[in-house]
Every structure is written in structure tokens, then in C-alpha cells.
Amino acid sequence: MRKSCLFALTFMLATQCCFGANYSEQLRSAAEGGKTTYVMFHRGNNRATQQMAKVVESVVKRNGEKSTWVQVSLADPDGAELVRKFDATRIPMPAVFGLAPNGAVTGVYRMKVHPQQLQNALLTPRHAEMVKALQGQKIVVAVFQPVTGGLLPTGVQEFCQSADYAGQVQLIEVHASDAKEIPFFNRMKINPRLTSPVVRLLLPPGNHLGTFKGNVSASVLAEKVCNSGKCNCEKCQRKRRNARR
Amino acid sequence: MNFRTLTWKEMVRRPGQALIALFVVTLGVSTLVAVDSVVSSSQKKIDGQMRQLGANILVLPEGVTLQDYHAADSHGRSLPEEYVTRIALAQKVGVEELAPKLSVASQLNGDSVVIVGILPRTEFYKKSAWNSVDLIAAGLNETGIGKKHEGCMGKSCQLASADKTNLSSYAQTRIVHDLDATEALVGSDLAEEYQIKVGQELQILGGEFRVAGVLPATGTSDDGRVLAHLHRVQELAETGPVVNVIEVVGCCEEAAGNLVGELDELLPRGRVVTISQIVESQVTVNRLMSKLSFALFGILMVIGGASIASVMFANVAERRRELGTLMALGATPAKVSGLILLKASTIGLLGGALGLILGCISALIVGPALLGLPIAMSSGMILLSVAVAVGVSLVASYFPARRASRLDPCVCFQQS
Numbered sequence: 001m002r003k004s005c006l007f008a009l010t011f012m013l014a015t016q017c018c019f020g021a022n023y024s025e026q027l028r029s030a031a032e033g034g035k036t037t038y039v040m041f042h043r044g045n046n047r048a049t050q051q052m053a054k055v056v057e058s059v060v061k062r063n064g065e066k067s068t069w070v071q072v073s074l075a076d077p078d079g080a081e082l083v084r085k086f087d088a089t090r091i092p093m094p095a096v097f098g099l100a101p102n103g104a105v106t107g108v109y110r111m112k113v114h115p116q117q118l119q120n121a122l123l124t125p126r127h128a129e130m131v132k133a134l135q136g137q138k139i140v141v142a143v144f145q146p147v148t149g150g151l152l153p154t155g156v157q158e159f160c161q162s163a164d165y166a167g168q169v170q171l172i173e174v175h176a177s178d179a180k181e182i183p184f185f186n187r188m189k190i191n192p193r194l195t196s197p198v199v200r201l202l203l204p205p206g207n208h209l210g211t212f213k214g215n216v217s218a219s220v221l222a223e224k225v226c227n228s229g230k231c232n233c234e235k236c237q238r239k240r241r242n243a244r245r
Numbered sequence: 246m247n248f249r250t251l252t253w254k255e256m257v258r259r260p261g262q263a264l265i266a267l268f269v270v271t272l273g274v275s276t277l278v279a280v281d282s283v284v285s286s287s288q289k290k291i292d293g294q295m296r297q298l299g300a301n302i303l304v305l306p307e308g309v310t311l312q313d314y315h316a317a318d319s320h321g322r323s324l325p326e327e328y329v330t331r332i333a334l335a336q337k338v339g340v341e342e343l344a345p346k347l348s349v350a351s352q353l354n355g356d357s358v359v360i361v362g363i364l365p366r367t368e369f370y371k372k373s374a375w376n377s378v379d380l381i382a383a384g385l386n387e388t389g390i391g392k393k394h395e396g397c398m399g400k401s402c403q404l405a406s407a408d409k410t411n412l413s414s415y416a417q418t419r420i421v422h423d424l425d426a427t428e429a430l431v432g433s434d435l436a437e438e439y440q441i442k443v444g445q446e447l448q449i450l451g452g453e454f455r456v457a458g459v460l461p462a463t464g465t466s467d468d469g470r471v472l473a474h475l476h477r478v479q480e481l482a483e484t485g486p487v488v489n490v491i492e493v494v495g496c497c498e499e500a501a502g503n504l505v506g507e508l509d510e511l512l513p514r515g516r517v518v519t520i521s522q523i524v525e526s527q528v529t530v531n532r533l534m535s536k537l538s539f540a541l542f543g544i545l546m547v548i549g550g551a552s553i554a555s556v557m558f559a560n561v562a563e564r565r566r567e568l569g570t571l572m573a574l575g576a577t578p579a580k581v582s583g584l585i586l587l588k589a590s591t592i593g594l595l596g597g598a599l600g601l602i603l604g605c606i607s608a609l610i611v612g613p614a615l616l617g618l619p620i621a622m623s624s625g626m627i628l629l630s631v632a633v634a635v636g637v638s639l640v641a642s643y644f645p646a647r648r649a650s651r652l653d654p655c656v657c658f659q660q661s
Contacts, residue, residue, distance in 0.1 A: 087330070087368075087372070089486050090325075090326045090327050090329070090330050090486045091327055091330050092327050092330070092331065097375070098378075104377075105374070105375040105377075106378050107375070107376070107378055107379065108334065108375040108376065110331075110334075120378065120379070120382070121378065123378065127378075131377045131378055131381075134374060134377045134381075135371075135374040135375075135377055137370065137374075187381075187382065188381075188385065189385050202381065204370075204374060204377075205336075205370070205373050205374035205376065205377050205380055206374075206376065206377040206378070206379075206380030206381040206384060207380065207384055208381060208384040208385055
């Protein structure tokens, strides 16, 4: 009982501090420092809010150099912009968003959150770039390159520059030599000791279409997108029009 | 004087008997034609609506019963819009589109009009994309977009084709891809009535809207409505973040399978209803009406047949002298029975025709007035009902005709 009262008091003080703060400034400075920000929205200091705050705080403490957090009450006028941006009045509360330095949303957890989920919301820069591209409704071709060598596969280049997909595709290239990106390799289940490029094809918002070797041709990639039934190339549009007739 | 003249004169001379039989046959045929026309038109309407419907699952507030799919947002109760976010974030396989709606009564040029708040597809794209990291992690072990079977669209994907982004696609899909908060779509009837054109400014709920499109006619209540961004409608109507209904376009197999249960679990305080349930109940009512109309037709035909038989027996008894004379003059038994059967078939044919006319008129009045259905007559049913009416009349007159053919002219004259 005493413990929870103490926590509530701490929470209220923390919230009070945040209420007066300029949230945009906090987010900007976190992004500049390469930190992921957990933005926690809540309606009031209820049990669920306290529990979530406790979890977020513990994760931030553990990853101090990588993350920070802010709490935003829906009733706080200073937080109105953030509330509007994340449509927080229309989400079950409390809810916590993970925000990568590049602005990509790395996770949203409502009502309750597990420390591992928040941990998963910490992304490497290339991973965050990929997520941002998917959130921008782009097809992502992620090319995982070995430590040495690693020219961009021709098929990938052709696919990205093809008339059907140029402008719709985001190429993400990541090298195993970049130690910071090793967690990205692991998260994508690719052995960082690879000897030749591995290509992963993803559709927004995060549908995995396939994994290919570096010698994959542009037509194979295009076929995969077409077969997903979601493709917008001229051929697929014509096919859909004919099917409707 | 031929048989036809004889039959006609006979019917005119004894109209009472003929009219009773005619009335019963007419009643039977008209009942069948009217009910069957309404039922088959209702069935056609359901089929058409099913084809036009985008959504096949509805999430309604607790306690709301649904009679009309197109009026699913007109019950006045609401559920929190956060339910929409829950569905969008859950990324269930089989949920292809979402369309929450909020209906608010308003005024346009002093007349009552309903403005419906709708949420464009881009809003869901934004929200479901917040889960990209988890989606990628969950999907790495499988490839594709979670298609489970032929026709399944799998998980929602955010590559929107040009036909989806066209504003007028709302008429078919009931979903718009993108809609600015200051824009509105206007139903065809409303646009025609108020001469509303694209680009025109409308003042509704105290807010200004630019008409972004006039929707093609859908034959639904949407034709008389204004559609605008849900959040703007909520703001102007001061309702808070609520909706009246969430329409879900679910893959058919999933909608009939686990998806409803999964949505039920996700939205414990909402009522998840599938269109198949609604359609099924409507189809059941139609089938029942159809069976009842056939039963009623059968009963009336039995009564009609009995009535015709009784009329014909009495007729044969009354006309013994006339029939005896005919036979004495050389009429064969077959001709005499033919005379009786001709009268019966005339009653059947007349009753059938009258019943048909009455039935059609009833259907044309009852259908649009009570059920709001445009009625189309079924030619098959028309032919069947008339054929059955004539057949019943002939069968019912068989024994009276046989008795007439066996009359002995001498005995007839003796008795008379």
C-alpha cells in the first residue's frame, strides 16, 4: 500500500514536471541525440497508468543512452499537438509509442506493456529507416551485404529503377561491417557472417514477401509483388480491371 | 350455336355459381402471384445488395438490433472510436477494410439532412503501420501477406490502386481512400435536389465543406446524405470520439469462420454481426413467405376445386334437360363432357387471369409502399399460377363431366 502511494506520488511529480515541458523540444533533442523516445499517453493517474509508467521507466533506466520517455496527459494543453499527431484520444489508454530518431513509430502498446516489447521498439538506424519507408507506404527492398565486397545486386537496381516501381520502392542497404547494425541482421534473421548479399522484400505496413539471394532478377522481385495481389503496376491494374468485367 | 356460345350463355344465365368458383380461384392465384413477386423481388434486392456491399461484418453498440444494413448507423447509439484503432492495430488476417460511421442530423438550406462521418482508408494505414516492427518480426517465418485460401486478401496491405483512390469508388465499396477534413461527398439524390456541383461550398453543422465529389446513385440511403471526414463531423457535432457503427470488409471465409469470434474478443462491449447472419435471417423470412404463399395457394386451390366440383355437379343436375336434348340431337358423350369441361376451364382461365391482375396490382402497391421494394413480376410464376388454376378447374370438373356424359336422354325427359 505504502509502496503504491509512494509510486503514485513519484508519478504525479514526474507528470507535473512533464506537463510544463515543451514536448516537441524534448522529442527533438532526443532525436538529435539518436535516442528512441517512448511517448506515454494517459487519461489519469489510475492503476494501469502507474503500472505502464513503471515499466517504461525501468526500460529507460536500463537503456539510458538509447532511450528517453515523456508522459503526456490527454488533458494537458501542452500535449495537444502530440495527442493530435498520434490521434491519442482514439486509442485505448494508457498507451505508449516508441519513436525512433528519424520519426518512425517503432511500436504502439496500449493498456499494458511488457519490458521486452519496449526493448523491441529500439531499432538501429537502418532498421528505423526501413520502418519509416514502410510507414510511408513504400515497397522496401532490404539488401544485407557481407563484411567485404558487396556491390548492389543488378536485379535489385533494375527493380528499383523500373518504370512500374520507381518512386514506390525504398532501397535499404546495410553492411555486416557496420557493428551498430548487427542487431538489425539478427532481428531480420540473417546471419551477419553472410558471404553474399541477401535480399528481403517487404510490402507496407510490414508484410514479408520473400528472401532472395543477391543474384535475384528484377523480374522475380516484380513477380513477387504482382503475386501479392496488391501490386499497382500497369499489368496488375489491367488484370484487375479485366477480372471486374 | 357452338359449344363456346353455349358455355358463355350458360355462365351468364347462372352467374352466382360461376362467380363463387371464380372468386376462390382468383383469390388463390392473386395470393400466389402477389406474395411470390414480393418475395422474389426481395431476394433480388438482397442479391444486388450483397454484390454492392463492401462490408460483411458490422460492429454495433451493445443492444442494437439490425433490421436494415444501410441504416446500421441510424440507431442513435454509439461506441468509442478507439474500437476502430483496436481493429486496425490488431492486423487480423481477413480484415481487408474498415469503415466506421457516425450519422448526425443537420440542416442544409433549411431542410433536414443527414451528414455521415466516414474515416478514409489512409487513417487506418497510418495506424496499422505503427505496428510495422512487430508485423515484420511476426511475418519473417512466413512469406506473402498471410493469404489463407483462394480469394483471401491476407493482411491489409497499403499499396492502394488507382481504382481505390477514386472518390466515387465509395458508391461501390463504401470506403474512401483519402478525404480532407474540409471536403464532403454528396449523395446523388441530394445533389440533384439542391443542384449541388463539385467544388461548391456547403455550410453544414456550422462548418464549411467543399464538395469533392457527387456519388453515383446507389439506391441506398447514402443517396440522400452528405459524407465528410469523421473527425470533422465529431468536432462540429461535439459528439466526442464515437461512431455508430464500424463496417468491416472481411474475407468471406474468414467472416464466416474465426474472424467474428476474434473481433468479439477484441471488442468485448461491441456487438459483432455478420451480414451473412442478417442476410440469412432475411432469406429465411423470404423462404417462409414463399412456402406460406404456396401453402395458401394450395389451400385455396383445394377449396376452389371443391367449389368448382360442387358448382359443376349442381350445374349438371340443373341442366339435365338441356344436356338430354343435346344428346337426343346427336351430341356424343364426349361432346357433352367437353361442354362441362369447357365451362370449368373458362372459370379457371378467367380466375387465373383476374387473380394475376389482382396479384400484380397488390404486389405493385404493397411492395414499394410497405417494403420499399421495386417489384418485378416473374413470368414463370404467372404461367404456373394460371396453368394450375385451369388444371384444378379441369380436375374438379372431371366427375361432373363424366356424370353429364352418362346421362340418358329418355330418363332426362321423363324426370323433367
